Amino acid sequence: MQNHQKHLILDSSNLLYRLFWAWDSKGESLTEDEDDVTIVYTFLNCLKSYVNRYKPSYIYAVWDHKLEWPSTNFRKDAADVDYKGQRDHTKTAKLHDKDRLIQEMLTLLGVRNMFPRVM
Numbered sequence: 418m419q420n421h422q423k424h425l426i427l428d429s430s431n432l433l434y435r436l437f438w439a440w441d442s443k444g445e446s447l448t449e450d451e452d453d454v455t456i457v458y459t460f461l462n463c464l465k466s467y468v469n470r471y472k473p474s475y476i477y478a479v480w481d482h483k484l485e486w487p488s489t490n491f492r493k494d495a496a497d498v499d500y501k502g503q504r505d506h507t508k509t510a511k512l513h514d515k516d517r518l519i520q521e522m523l524t525l526l527g528v529r530n531m532f533p534r535v536m
Contacts, residue, residue, distance in 0.1 A: 425473035429530075430481040433460055433519070437512050456515050461522060476528045480516070 436459050468476070520530045 422474035423471060425467060425471055425476045427464070427467070427476070427478045429478040429519075432463065433512065433516070434509075436460060436463060437509075441508070454515075454518070456512065457519050457522065460519050461526075464523075464528075476523075477531055478520070478523050478528050479531045479533065480520070482532050482534070 433456070437456060440456070440459070464476075467473075523530055
């Protein structure tokens with residue numbers, strides 16, 4: 418009998434954005450108070466639901482990172498559109514203040530944080 422291990426790979430930046438904008442669409446801001454950890458709790462609760470559903474042996478949280486000049490996002494090069502131009506950059510900047518706390522919590526839970534680099 419083979420032991421099949423399951424790996425759960427999270428697109429963590431995407432998940433965080435989706436959770437954030439879902440709250441925001443309800444008229445509730447998750448970034449007004451710097452001490453508010455609601456988005457952290459919401460992220461971890463979502464992860465818990467994935468763990469309960471899929472019962473993975475290993476979990477990896479993959480995070481986007483801001484590219485440094487002269488590198489650019491491939492989406493900007495691939496299209497003549499203003500990629501993410503409609504986003505409220507003030508709100509999303511405040512959201513990124515919670516990235517480090519979420520990553521620390523994930524590490525404490527045994528989740529491996531990964532930050533792929535473009536070569």
